[in-house]
Structure formats: C-alpha cells, structure tokens
Amino acid sequence: MRRSTQVIAILLLAGACAAGGGALQASPGAPERHETIANAIAGVLIYAISEQLGGRAVDMRLDDVDVQPAAIGDHRTVSGTGRLRIGNDVDWTGFRFQMPYDDTQGRAGYPQVSIGGVATGEHEIPNDALLVQQLEAHVVAALSKTFRRQSVWLQLDRIATAQGGSHYLRIDADGKAHLGADGGADMKIEALYDRSSGEWLRLYYDVGEGAGPAPADLSLAIH
Secondary structure, eight states, X not given: OOOOOOOOOOOSOOHHHHHTTOEEEESSSOHHHHHHHHXXXXXXXXXXXXXXXXXXXXXXXXXXXXXXXXXXTTEEEEEEEEEEEETTOOOOEEEEEEEEEETTTTEEOOOEEEXXXXXXXXXXXXXXXXXXXHHHHHHHHHHHHHHTOSOEEEEEEEEEEEEETTTEEEEEEEEEEEEGGGOEEEEEEEEEEETTTTEEEEEEEEEOTTSSSOOEEOTTTTO
C-alpha cells in the first residue's frame, strides 16, 4: 500500500512474535545493527498489516529481511518476506514488504505490503470469473463515489490469481479506469479474498497520477 513516508510510534510489543525464524540479509558488518532494525520494523509491519486487513488480529514471522545501505543521509530501504496468520486461522500465508527506515531516529515508515502468493507452495490458479466481477463492482462503486461520476467502467488488461495458504486468494489486476468523458487512467488493483468465509479481507486500488485522489484502500468499507 503506497503512502507518504509516515513515522508510527510503536505501542505494540510485536518484536517477539516477529523474530521467530527470521533470516537477515545485509551488507557485511554490524550484524547487531541489522537485528535492531529487524526488531524495529516488526511493530510497524504488524500495525500496518492489521490495519490493511480491516483491523483483524495478526500473528507474524519474518523469514527474510534485507537491509540496504543508507542511500541519502540516514535513510535506508528495508525489504523482505515473511508469513502471517489472520485472526484464529491455523494457516500461515506469505507476504512481501518494503519500507523506509530512518537510522537517526530508529524508526520505520509505513510499508508497502503484498499478501499471498509469496511463500513456498503458493501458486497461480485460474481466475474465478464471479470473484473478478465482484472485485470490479466494488472498485467501480468506489470510483463513482470518489470522482462523483455516474459513468465509470474498468478495462482490465491483466488479471492474475494466486492461492496463499489453503483458502486465501490474492488477485492482482492492471488496466484502465474510464471516468466518464475524462477518458482512461492507468489503474492497479490488489485484493485478498478468503474462500472459507466468502469475505474480501483486503481490497486496494491505485489510479494513475493526475486522475484524482489515489491510492485508496477499501478494506474497511467492504466489511
């Protein structure tokens, strides 16, 4: 999820549950420093992932953390992969993340997170036409409300579905959003669907620059 860099005060004691099984990758030197960074980002990740899943409880493990050398001043980029459990689920689902980190303040910014289709064994499956129709309907309704247009339609050029765990589906789509007489704007959609409950856990869209308010997360609105 893309946001302006935002520092979040960590009030969650999340480091313990995030440290299990974590593997760090970084440039040589100061391994203790990299471990400190990994522990610092854990709380931000749990906060952000829970928020993006409509406030659901999340257990998290970091599997791989890559700490890049500071590019500008004390600002680094931290990325990696991990696994999470949503609510009372017994399944672990893979996720990928990237986030800024300020060495001076010892704080991480809001991360970009992709859930599902990441861990070993998670794989692409054929698209479900009914789910794609539901997804389009949610996004069209949101665009109509946001841009105050009655005539909105989507032209999706690429749709891909990946299974995560035993019952989560991650759906990615790219294409155009046609907003009435204004023509088409580039659009990206990312969604997470729970087949066991029939719920959309995460539904996010990003409309191209210059088209208006973007990006938007519909996760809370659809619950």
